[in-house]
């Protein structure tokens with residue numbers, strides 16, 4: 154077994170060219186951890202926000218190996234790990250925030266942050282799922298109840314979280330209205346199963362509430378964007394409805410929560426990794442998500458693939474926002 158591996162790290166914050174190829178020691182798993190031979194990772198906004206220095210509390214120690222999502226083959230298990238063995242194909246969210254991440258030949262992480270990979274898609278593609286699918290799942294199951302024929306509004310529907318949100322909403326039987334800023338993004342949302350699409354850049358909230366939510370308001374508004382979208386969500390939701398979001402660290406007028414007796418649910422999906430606690434919920438949810446993928450309910454859309462050594466190009470594309478679904482990074 155080699156003692157050294159290739160990793161792509163940042164030594165300081167900066168633009169996408171700050172990534173460096175380096176050699177690190179192959180990490181040893183602790184008693185409750187797995188070591189995974191990395192097949193692929195994917196890009197999430199949290200990865201470039203960490204690289205930019207926007208969320209220093211999430212940054213792994215420098216030199217920092219970034220990226221949260223991973224798929225690969227279990228290479229070694231700690232002495233207390235019973236649910237996995239070497240050779241298992243897994244996917245998970247073991248680090249990349251708070252601890253070293255997946256842009257390397259091997260990653261170690263708490264066994265609870267992994268599950269067996271879906272069998273019906275290539276192992277590499279499974280790395281497109283953890284962060285976005287866990288987030289969409291927690292928004293729509295932990296933070297809201299979405300029932301048959303409920304009116305569900307999905308913002309950012311062509312993005313990573315949104316494209317899974319549309320598919321889950323449809324599976325719950327909701328009437329899904331999806332937003333997209335371009336025709337291409339709206340067409341994509343329709344192909345994912347959205348019943349209606351809205352160009353929110355050219356349509357007032359009252360107009361799409363009137364057209365797709367009987368003028369009363371949506372039962373649930375799914376907001377993976379925050380800021381202006383979160384404020385608009387409070388206008389688009391019906392009295393006693395629910396707004397679920399990934400981003401509430403902005404300043405908002407929350408008087409609508411009181412005026413309309415609303416529920417507000419916020420997800421921080423990486424929290425178990427940051428806390429080093431309650432990791433098992435990640436693995437349990439990923440096991441459910443793998444079943445949904447194998448049943449054809451959830452299909453991850455990989456728009457572009459990059460080799461690890463081209464991580465700077467992947468970050469540039471992600472930050473420009475000119476893609477649909479996910480950007481995959483493959484450990485070639």
Ligand SMILES: NC(=O)c1ccc[n+]([C@@H]2O[C@H](COP(=O)([O-])OP(=O)(O)OC[C@H]3O[C@@H](n4cnc5c(N)ncnc54)[C@H](OP(=O)(O)O)[C@@H]3O)[C@@H](O)[C@H]2O)c1
Nearest residue numbers: 198199288309311312313314315333334377399420421422
């Ligand atoms: N709290 C958590 O646990 C958690 C988990 C996952 C993601 N997130 C956050 O949720 C957000 C979405 O994640 P994602 O993976 O879906 O991202 P993504 O794949 O980049 O997609 C984001 C979508 O949001 C829309 N959008 C509207 N305004 C935007 C803006 N100012 N900047 C970027 N996108 C904008 C875009 O669609 P249109 O062009 O149609 O508007 C875009 O397709 C990110 O901020 C991410 O950090 C948080």
